[in-house]
Amino acid sequence: MTTTVFLVRHGVHDQLQGRLCGRTVGVLMGEAGLAQADAAGRRLAREGVEVVQTSPLERTRQTAERIADACGAPLTTEEALMEIDFGDWNGRTFESLEPEPLWRTWNSARDTARPPSGETMLEVQARLAGWLECVVRSGARAVAAVSHADVIKAAVGLATGLSMRFHDRFEISPGSITTLVIGEGFLKLHTLNEVPHG
Numbered sequence: 001m002t003t004t005v006f007l008v009r010h011g012v013h014d015q016l017q018g019r020l021c022g023r024t025v026g027v028l029m030g031e032a033g034l035a036q037a038d039a040a041g042r043r044l045a046r047e048g049v050e051v052v053q054t055s056p057l058e059r060t061r062q063t064a065e066r067i068a069d070a071c072g073a074p075l076t077t078e079e080a081l082m083e084i085d086f087g088d089w090n091g092r093t094f095e096s097l098e099p100e101p102l103w104r105t106w107n108s109a110r111d112t113a114r115p116p117s118g119e120t121m122l123e124v125q126a127r128l129a130g131w132l133e134c135v136v137r138s139g140a141r142a143v144a145a146v147s148h149a150d151v152i153k154a155a156v157g158l159a160t161g162l163s164m165r166f167h168d169r170f171e172i173s174p175g176s177i178t179t180l181v182i183g184e185g186f187l188k189l190h191t192l193n194e195v196p197h198g
Contacts, residue, residue, distance in 0.1 A: 002183040003136055004190070006044055006144045007152045008067065010059040011036035012174040020097065021059075022090035023083050029062050036175025036196075037063040041070030043177065043196035044144050049073050051138075054146040055081040063175075064146040071144065080131035081147040084154075087118025110164040121164040124154040132158075136182055152178050159189040 011033025013021070021027045029037070040063065049071040054064035056077050068075040089097060097103040106113040110121045128151070135143055149172040156172075157164050159180050171193050172178065179190040 001139070001141070002181055003138075003140055004047070004142045005132070005135060005180045005182060006047065006049065006142070007155055007178045007180065008040050008044075008063060008144060008146045009149055009152055009172050009174055009176050009178075010055075010057075010063040010146060011040075013059050018095075019091065019093050020086055020089050021083075022086035023057065024091045025058065027057070027059050029059050033059070033174065034062065034066065037066040038070070039196040040175055040177060041067040043194075045070045045072075047071075047142050049142045049144045050140045051076065052144045052146070053078040053081060055083060055148060055151070057083060057148075060146045060148065064144075067144050067146065073144070078131065078145070080127045081145055081151060083148040084115075084121070084124050084150045085119035086115045088116040089118065107168070108165075110167050121150070121154055121157075121167070124151055125158050125164075128155050128158060132180075132182055132187065136184065155180060156189060156192065159187045 011029045013027050013029045013033055015021055044067055052064050052068040052073050052075045054060045064075055114120045152172045153167050173193055173195050177194045178192050181188050181190050
């Protein structure tokens with residue numbers, strides 16, 4: 001048996017461009033983000049999604065609630081889908097981070113760099129690997145999982161063997177769907193960064 005996992009990035013919010021929100025609480029989507037969540041829900045309603053799982057943060061939960069409603073599926077919170085821990089960088093503006101050498105290292109060597117008091121991409125991949133094993137054991141055939149760009153990039157790296165050093169060579173857009181197919185002993189990337197419309 002195989003399981004299809006639809007990884008959905010939360011929709012846009014008003015702080016997306018200027019600030020590293022990370023695990024900052026209280027970041028909510030506006031109308032544009034909610035419309036993206038609705039579009040993802042309509043797209044996934046055709047896929048027989050049996051369960052929707054979400055990162056605990058508000059912007060992912062807002063997205064997941066709309067997808068769960070569209071799919072008629074139960075919604076659960078999953079810590080493994082939580083945004084990467086940016087440590088001391090959480091909530092800072094990108095402008096304030098640009099001069100810092102460690103910020104530049106982080107963006108050029110995510111396979112080894114660690115944000116101050118934060119989490120590495122390899123640690124994100126480790127928690128995702130454990131979660132994917134649980135998904136396979138659950139017996140579900142189709143799961144929607146709402147998370148964050150870097151977490152989804154880490155999952156793509158797991159499926160393809162791509163080093164996180166190359167994280168900037170592909171996009172995970174707000175409201176997009178990236179699809180993995182998993183089974184006993186295999187994990188593969190099926191689609192990348194599909195942006196539903198309408």
